[in-house]
Amino acid sequence: MPCIFITGGAGFIGSHVVRRMVNNHPDTTIVNLDALTYAGNLANLLDVEDASNYRFEKVNICDVPALTELFNRYQPDAVMHLAAESHVDRSIEDPMAFVNTNVVGTVNLLNAARELWKGNMVGKRFYHISTDEVFGALGKEGLFTEATAYSPNSPYSASKASSDHFVRAYHETYGLPVVISNCSNNYGPNHFPEKLIPLMIHNILEGKPLPIYGDGQYTRDWLYVLDHAEAIERIFLKGKLGQTYCVGGWNEWTNIDLVKVICRLMDSKLGKAPGSSEQLITYVTDRPGHDLRYAIDASKIDNDLQWKPAHTFEEGIAKTIDWYLDNSAWLEGVTSGAYQTYYDKQYAK
Ligand code: NAD
Ligand code: DAU
Numbered sequence: 247m248p249c250i251f252i253t254g255g256a257g258f259i260g261s262h263v264v265r266r267m268v269n270n271h272p273d274t275t276i277v278n279l280d281a282l283t284y285a286g287n288l289a290n291l292l293d294v295e296d297a298s299n300y301r302f303e304k305v306n307i308c309d310v311p312a313l314t315e316l317f318n319r320y321q322p323d324a325v326m327h328l329a330a331e332s333h334v335d336r337s338i339e340d341p342m343a344f345v346n347t348n349v350v351g352t353v354n355l356l357n358a359a360r361e362l363w364k365g366n367m368v369g370k371r372f373y374h375i376s377t378d379e380v381f382g383a384l385g386k387e388g389l390f391t392e393a394t395a396y397s398p399n400s401p402y403s404a405s406k407a408s409s410d411h412f413v414r415a416y417h418e419t420y421g422l423p424v425v426i427s428n429c430s431n432n433y434g435p436n437h438f439p440e441k442l443i444p445l446m447i448h449n450i451l452e453g454k455p456l457p458i459y460g461d462g463q464y465t466r467d468w469l470y471v472l473d474h475a476e477a478i479e480r481i482f483l484k485g486k487l488g489q490t491y492c493v494g495g496w497n498e499w500t501n502i503d504l505v506k507v508i509c510r511l512m513d514s515k516l517g518k519a520p521g522s523s524e525q526l527i528t529y530v531t532d533r534p535g536h537d538l539r540y541a542i543d544a545s546k547i548d549n550d551l552q553w554k555p556a557h558t559f560e561e562g563i564a565k566t567i568d569w570y571l572d573n574s575a576w577l578e579g580v581t582s583g584a585y586q587t588y589y590d591k592q593y594a595k
Contacts, residue, residue: 247299249275251322253307253355254329256280258437259375261290262475263326268294270479275299277320280329281306284584289576290436307351310358317358324371325359326482327352330406333440334379335592337402338534348405349412356416363422372424373482374413378467378492379403380428383537390428391543392490399535410490417488425485427478430494430542434471434562435569439581440588442466443563446505447570448577450512450523457593460532462502465539469495470562473555480553491551494542497559502527511567531595 250271255264255278268276280286282304294300301320305312307329329351331337331344356372363370381390382397398407416422437444446456477493485491499507509523547553557565570577 247273247275249277249320249322251277251279251316251320251325253279253325253327254286255302256282256286256288256290257328257332258285258290259432259471259474259478260328261287261436262434262471263328263478264291264300265294266475266479267326268297268300272299275301275320277301277303277316277322279303279305279307279316283331285332285438287436287580289579307354308346310354313354313358314361317362321362322359323369324373324482325355326373326375326478327355328375331402333438334400334402335440335533336588337400337405341401341405344401344405348402349408352409353412356412356422360416360420360422367421367423370423371482371487372413372416372422373478373485374410374424374426375478376410376426376428377403377406378428378430378494378540378542379537380407380410381540384539384541386539389541389543390492390494392492392546399537423487425481425487426490427481427485428490428492428542429474429477430467430469430540432471432474433468434566435573436576437471437566439577439585442501443468443504443508443566444570446508447512447567448581450509450516450526451570451577454526455528456505456509456523456526457528457530458502458505459530460536462500462505462529463538464501464536465498465541466501466504467494467541468497468499468504468559468562469493469555470557470559470565473557473562476556477547477553480551481547484551486550491547492542492544493547493553494544495555495559496542496544497555498539498541499559507563508567511564515567515571530593
């Protein structure tokens with residue numbers, strides 16, 4: 247039976263990728279490798295945890311002996327690498343955690359795959375899931391493409407850029423069969439509420455201020471996470487080795503306009519007076535090095551792999567809010583204890 251390692255499968259995007267791969271590939275063993283940091287949550291995968299082709303291994307990708315044992319035991323044919331420290335604000339507070347997991351952890355995986363596959367790389371694949379933040383900031387015009395030069399501005403994006411370079415270098419130097427994708431901002435179910443959209447939903451439910459960094463004119467290109475999971479499967483199966491693919495939603499919003507949409511939908515779904523959630527909006531100290539705008543030209547993946555987003559933003563955001571309203575136990579579980587400590591420190595600035 248073929249075997250695929252998915253790293254970071256207990257996280258936000260990883261859990262949607264694991265579910266999709268387990269369900270769509272019943273004759274392949276899908277092994278989820280995850281350290282279960284604050285962002286990893288096996289409750290994201292309750293519906294597949296008993297599937298006969300699913301395994302979970304709690305492992306830190308910085309632990310080389312443990313990785314070597316797993317590669318020897320399972321002999322994976324492919325790796326889909328999503329494990330990462332993923333939050334820009336945390337990277338500003340603690341860059342080394344990002345260097346360790348995102349750079350060193352990625353190189354550890356490349357080394358393990360190279361060692362296992364040496365002498366026979368046919369049919370093997372190392373797929374590295376990355377971000378559009380590696381390209382830095384756009385001005386008011388223009389879009390990122392696969393040809394855009396790297397120019398990362400935060401410790402997070404610098405660590406992801408570094409990991410992309412190592413993946414590419416292992417292809418050029420050792421012939422490792424790699425593919426890379428760089429995606430825009432995801433949103434949807436299971437998104438950890440340190441990130442903009444779920445943080446706003448959570449704070450509206452709690453009646454807490456809605457913190458907007460700077461003037462709120464920063465712009466992001468939002469993609470529904472299930473559409474990203476579909477793109478990831480497509481790139482994994484059909485992407486050309488040695489190539490990169492930009493993935494995005496063709497869906498730009500300034501932060502303030504996006505938060506106002508969430509406020510209006512929440513008022514309506516919660517039966518609150520129109521305008522009541524907007525009164526919680528509070529402008530706070532800006533993020534240092536804040537990138538003005540990200541936006542992806544996703545033409546290549548459309549033309550070459552026939553992928554485009556299936557959900558409109560109106561559908562995606564409504565489904566997302568409904569998911570949080572229907573899963574209050576999940577939200578409570580991830581916002582107790584350590585989250586509160588993080589939140590109080592981050593927003594005391
Ligand atoms: P996440 O923070 O929700 O999940 C990360 C997962 O990785 C968690 O389950 C965590 O436990 C695990 N992990 C962290 N450090 C680890 C380590 N040292 N060893 C093993 N596991 C570890 O992240 P996400 O938002 O799902 O992002 C997944 C990937 O996609 C990341 O590589 C990220 O850079 C990339 N990405 C994210 C977005 C986005 O909008 N969220 C957009 C583009 C690309
Ligand atoms: O572009 C892809 C990237 O998108 C991914 O690589 C990252 O892993 C992911 O976290 C995300 O990064 P951002 O920094 O764009 O996402 P975040 O949700 O943290 O912030 C989105 C925007 O909202 C950004 O301009 C900062 C702003 N913001 C964020 C928070 C948490 C606020 O104004 N207030 C907030 O409280």
